[in-house]
Amino acid sequence: MAAYISMGEAHRRITEYLNRFSDAVSYQDGKTLCRLVSVSSDSAVLVSLAEALNTFQDANRLFRQSEKYSQYADILLPMFRALQSYRLRNLVESYMAFEKASNAFLQEFRNWESAWALEALYMIAYEIRILAEKADIELASIGKTPEKLKGAGSFLMKVFGVLAGKGPKRVGALYVTCQLFKVYFKLGTVHLCRSIIRSIETARIFDFEEFPVRDKVTYMYYTGRLEVYNENFPAADHKLSYALTHCNAQKEANIRMILKYLIPVKLSIGILPRQLLLDKFNLMRTTTISLSNILDGDMDTTQYMHYDSKMIKSIYRGTTKYSDVVLALKRGDLRLLRHALQEHEDRFLRSGVYLVLEKLELQVYQRLVKKIYIMQKQKDPNKAHQIKLDVIVKALKWLEIDMDLDEVECIMSILIYRNLMKGYFAHKSKVVVLSKQDPFPKLNGKPVNS
Amino acid sequence: MNLLKQPGMFPKSLRGYVERLWLVVITKATADGALYTKDWDTEPLFPLPNTDAFNKDDTQLPIPTSVMPKSKSPSRRAKSRWEPIPEEKVVDKSANISYGTAKYDHRSSSKNFARPAKRQRLGEDLNAGDDGEISSDSDKEQNLTKYYSAAIALADSPEEKKRRENRSKRFDKGTRKPIVLSRTFDESGSRAVEDIDWDALTVKGTCQEIEKRYLRLTSAPDPATVRPEEVLEKALLMVQTSPKNYLYKCDQLKSIRQDLTVQRIRNELTVKVYETHARLAIEVGDLPEYNQCQSQLKTLYGEGITGCHMEFAAYNLLCVMLHSNNNRDLLSAMSRLSANARKDKAVKHALSVRSAVTSGNYVTFFRLYKTAPNLNTFLMDLYVEKMRYEAVKCMSRSYRPTVPVSYLSQILGFTNALPTSESIDEKEVDGVEECIEWLKAHGACLISDSTGETLLDAKASASCLYMPEPEDAVSHGDASLAVNDFLTRSLA
Numbered sequence: 001m002a003a004y005i006s007m008g009e010a011h012r013r014i015t016e017y018l019n020r021f022s023d024a025v026s027y028q029d030g031k032t033l034c035r036l037v038s039v040s041s042d043s044a045v046l047v048s049l050a051e052a053l054n055t056f057q058d059a060n061r062l063f064r065q066s067e068k069y070s071q072y073a074d075i076l077l078p079m080f081r082a083l084q085s086y087r088l089r090n091l092v093e094s095y096m097a098f099e100k101a102s103n104a105f106l107q108e109f110r111n112w113e114s115a116w117a118l119e120a121l122y123m124i125a126y127e128i129r130i131l132a133e134k135a136d137i138e139l140a141s142i143g144k145t146p147e148k149l150k151g152a153g154s155f156l157m158k159v160f161g162v163l164a165g166k167g168p169k170r171v172g173a174l175y176v177t178c179q180l181f182k183v184y185f186k187l188g189t190v191h192l193c194r195s196i197i198r199s200i201e202t203a204r205i206f207d208f209e210e211f212p213v214r215d216k217v218t219y220m221y222y223t224g225r226l227e228v229y230n231e232n233f234p235a236a237d238h239k240l241s242y243a244l245t246h247c248n249a250q251k252e253a254n255i256r257m258i259l260k261y262l263i264p265v266k267l268s269i270g271i272l273p274r275q276l277l278l279d280k281f282n283l284m285r286t287t288t289i290s291l292s293n294i295l296d297g298d299m300d301t302t303q304y305m306h307y308d309s310k311m312i313k314s315i316y317r318g319t320t321k322y323s324d325v326v327l328a329l330k331r332g333d334l335r336l337l338r339h340a341l342q343e344h345e346d347r348f349l350r351s352g353v354y355l356v357l358e359k360l361e362l363q364v365y366q367r368l369v370k371k372i373y374i375m376q377k378q379k380d381p382n383k384a385h386q387i388k389l390d391v392i393v394k395a396l397k398w399l400e401i402d403m404d405l406d407e408v409e410c411i412m413s414i415l416i417y418r419n420l421m422k423g424y425f426a427h428k429s430k431v432v433v434l435s436k437q438d439p440f441p442k443l444n445g446k447p448v449n450s
Numbered sequence: 451m452n453l454l455k456q457p458g459m460f461p462k463s464l465r466g467y468v469e470r471l472w473l474v475v476i477t478k479a480t481a482d483g484a485l486y487t488k489d490w491d492t493e494p495l496f497p498l499p500n501t502d503a504f505n506k507d508d509t510q511l512p513i514p515t516s517v518m519p520k521s522k523s524p525s526r527r528a529k530s531r532w533e534p535i536p537e538e539k540v541v542d543k544s545a546n547i548s549y550g551t552a553k554y555d556h557r558s559s560s561k562n563f564a565r566p567a568k569r570q571r572l573g574e575d576l577n578a579g580d581d582g583e584i585s586s587d588s589d590k591e592q593n594l595t596k597y598y599s600a601a602i603a604l605a606d607s608p609e610e611k612k613r614r615e616n617r618s619k620r621f622d623k624g625t626r627k628p629i630v631l632s633r634t635f636d637e638s639g640s641r642a643v644e645d646i647d648w649d650a651l652t653v654k655g656t657c658q659e660i661e662k663r664y665l666r667l668t669s670a671p672d673p674a675t676v677r678p679e680e681v682l683e684k685a686l687l688m689v690q691t692s693p694k695n696y697l698y699k700c701d702q703l704k705s706i707r708q709d710l711t712v713q714r715i716r717n718e719l720t721v722k723v724y725e726t727h728a729r730l731a732i733e734v735g736d737l738p739e740y741n742q743c744q745s746q747l748k749t750l751y752g753e754g755i756t757g758c759h760m761e762f763a764a765y766n767l768l769c770v771m772l773h774s775n776n777n778r779d780l781l782s783a784m785s786r787l788s789a790n791a792r793k794d795k796a797v798k799h800a801l802s803v804r805s806a807v808t809s810g811n812y813v814t815f816f817r818l819y820k821t822a823p824n825l826n827t828f829l830m831d832l833y834v835e836k837m838r839y840e841a842v843k844c845m846s847r848s849y850r851p852t853v854p855v856s857y858l859s860q861i862l863g864f865t866n867a868l869p870t871s872e873s874i875d876e877k878e879v880d881g882v883e884e885c886i887e888w889l890k891a892h893g894a895c896l897i898s899d900s901t902g903e904t905l906l907d908a909k910a911s912a913s914c915l916y917m918p919e920p921e922d923a924v925s926h927g928d929a930s931l932a933v934n935d936f937l938t939r940s941l942a
Contacts, residue, residue: 229778361809410811410814
């Protein structure tokens with residue numbers, strides 16, 4: 001409920017805001033400016049300003065009164081409208097006004113020398129995306145086409161263009177790039193990422209190392225995800241690992257998100273999570289070990305949960321759905337893998353890792369055949385390298401997987417073709433003949449041959 | 451202002467015109483968020499329409515476009531190969547735009563209906579399906595004058611008045627529909643029947659002809675040429691039971707579709723028509739036409755109209771998989787399947803095919819090929835060549851020393867029956883022969899053993915296999931769709 005405020009008080013608040021704004025610009029105080037434009041935040045300053053604007057309807061007049069303020073009218077009049085609309089929950093109106101304000105802000109920003117206002121520009125970029133998302137939800141709910149986020153994307157491209165120059169402002173380009181990634185991922189138009197990636201990675205004005213760490217982590221996270229979609233696993237590994245290594249250890253939500261994609265990638269190149277985590281979290285050795293045990297499929301989790309570590313709990317929550325997958329890989333248990341895929345089918349499909357995990361089937365088959373080989377070796381080392389197809393079919397039946405000879409023969413053929421087994425298949429005798437040396441090559445960081 | 455209060459003083463058609471203008475202004479202002487803030491006292495007026503002949507360098511109405519949705523990069527919908535050949539079309543001279551074949555020349559017809567520019571779209575994109583794309587050429591069409599004058603011609607009918615009422619009511623509710631006649635333009639002139647916005651032109655048909663050729667309408671149709679629903683049902687039945695060829699059926703179906711669209715009939719009959727057309731298209735491999743129908747069906751199913759959802763969900767999945775290497779599209783199609791859909795036989799089959807293709811499992815693929823429900827086989831057909839090639843490559847690397855061709859023939863889908871008895875079936879022999887031909891055409895090395903059986907020499911073949919260039923390459927790239935072929939055979 002809006003409190004009642006007098007005209008005088010309203011006038012005072014608005015004037016105070018205007019003073020703060022123009023002072024921030026005059027003294028090049030980026031931090032303050034930033035706080036003044038965060039329309040969607042529920043900061044006390046902005047809430048009270050909104051109340052004042054509702055009471056004192058003619059803010060226009062205030063601008064005309066003083067030259068100190070009038071130069072910012074183009075930015076602030078629509079900004080005020082955006083704020084009021086936002087608080088009244090007219091999200092489409094709010095977005096459209098904010099877009100106007102942003103464009104005007106960008107014009108001014110161009111004229112300011114040095115990079116003092118970057119933080120404020122970041123806030124504008126962030127806000128425009130958030131407001132656009134909310135506006136689109138409103139549009140969709142009344143049966144119209146949601147197109148504001150697309151518009152926000154266009155604005156962000158403009159911002160990128162302004163920052164892509166030789167001056168000190170260019171370090172802001174990566175932040176804007178990341179905002180664009182978020183827009184494109186949300187819209188499902190990820191192919192549009194290609195052109196900005198090219199700009200960042202090939203333009204001579206940009207030196208990747210100059211960008212702030214936070215932005216580099218976000219950038220690598222998104223480009224890593226794109227590599228996952230394209231099934232370029234070594235590249236995905238490189239980028240997502242970079243993100244994990246440089247990610248602030250306190251930001252457990254971010255760590256969870258990175259692991260969500262990194263774990264399937266690591267599995268695809270034959271690396272189990274234990275090593276992955278030990279590398280990253282070597283500070284808290286005991287908790288790291290317990291976490292990696294969890295991920296390795298040790299089902300008894302009770303002993304770990306009493307660790308009062310927000311991080312552990314958070315990461316655990318985010319990654320348990322992979323523990324069955326990891327266990328299936330270790331055991332060669334095809335049934336378990338399929339069960340895990342089915343159980344979390346929706347989530348895996350939505351995050352896009354389903355196809356990656358499905359491809360792990362071949363590694364599971366490999367493990368199964370290897371186990372048979374090891375057992376045979378124990379019984380009779382001389383004959384171990386020849387495995388009858390019958391035996392494999394029986395092993396699968398024992399796992400409750402019903403496949404006939406032709407199907408299993410096909411799988412064996414594929415395993416050999418993809419270098420997961422060295423040897424050949426003798427069709428007439430229905431025997432897999434394994435090479436005596438290294439019959440089950442490890443992936444060692446390379447994805448399964450395709 | 452007083453003038454408007456004197457009824458009867460001005461032609462009704464002028465009222466209609468003014469009402470449309472009013473709608474234009476209000477809609478635009480609301481979209482801008484400026485309805486209450488704009489200074490209406492000083493707002494510039496639109497230039498008045500003139501009734502001169504079509505003038506290429508027209509002035510357009512100054513409707514600012516800052517709130518127009520940004521056009522997508524123009525991508526042409528693949529022209530359906532089954533468009534009736536232009537010369538055969540009987541053109542109704544009284545109301546028709548002559549598009550010509552490559553470019554369009556608007557001066558050729560005296561009563562021209564210029565298409566309004568993209569800019570005049572007052573509201574959002576109203577794509578019924580995703581195939582409608584905006585071509586930047588539509589910008590060249592700026593003659594609002596002609597649009598209004600033609601619209602005025604309709605303004606007098608009682609149906610039109612009712613429609614006007616409905617339109618303003620619709621506007622009140624906040625949903626907006628652009629009052630334009632056509633929204634999209636494909637340079638080569640092939641658009642889906644459904645792209646034209648018939649909102650302004652809905653009629654109730656009286657024609658009783660069961661058989662009717664497709665004439666693309668570009669203006670208000672004469673009710674005497676449009677068939678009512680009962681007749682259309684009979685027409686559909688006629689097409690379904692006709693022995694004539696695809697070109698004929700396609701033409702008839704397009705005509706039925708147009709009659710349905712013109713009368714805004716969207717019900718089970720509509721769904722049946724699209725399903726029929728889609729199935730025929732799949733059978734002959736006319737994928738662009740199939741895609742058109744599929745996107746219409748998606749919308750219709752989405753409106754809750756019953757039909758063969760599952761059958762078409764399966765086709766959709768197979769198409770996405772077979773036609774795009776894009777994992778995102780595939781994942782998206784898979785995640786959109788409801789839990790119920792995933793239990794349906796046809797959908798399950800499609801999902802299994804997907805899995806087999808992704809893993810390269812040729813044995814499963816060809817087994818699924820033999821047991822495919824509905825028309826799934828036809829869509830799998832598009833992938834058979836690739837699967838066979840990958841399979842032989844795989845086996846050449848992994849088998850030693852040889853593989854009997856009879857085995858290959860069976861697992862690669864050349865023979866239909868599993869060899870159960872000693873006596874060799876004639877069909878089976880044919881299958882093996884076909885398999886041998888295929889293998890040879892792909893560079894495989896074949897040898898005979900002591901019993902005369904043909905074997906694949908795996909090691910030798912491994913380095914010799916290749917994918918041959920498609921023979922009889924036709925300009926549209928698909929030999930099976932050579933038009934001449936088509937005109938000479940008829941599909942039972």
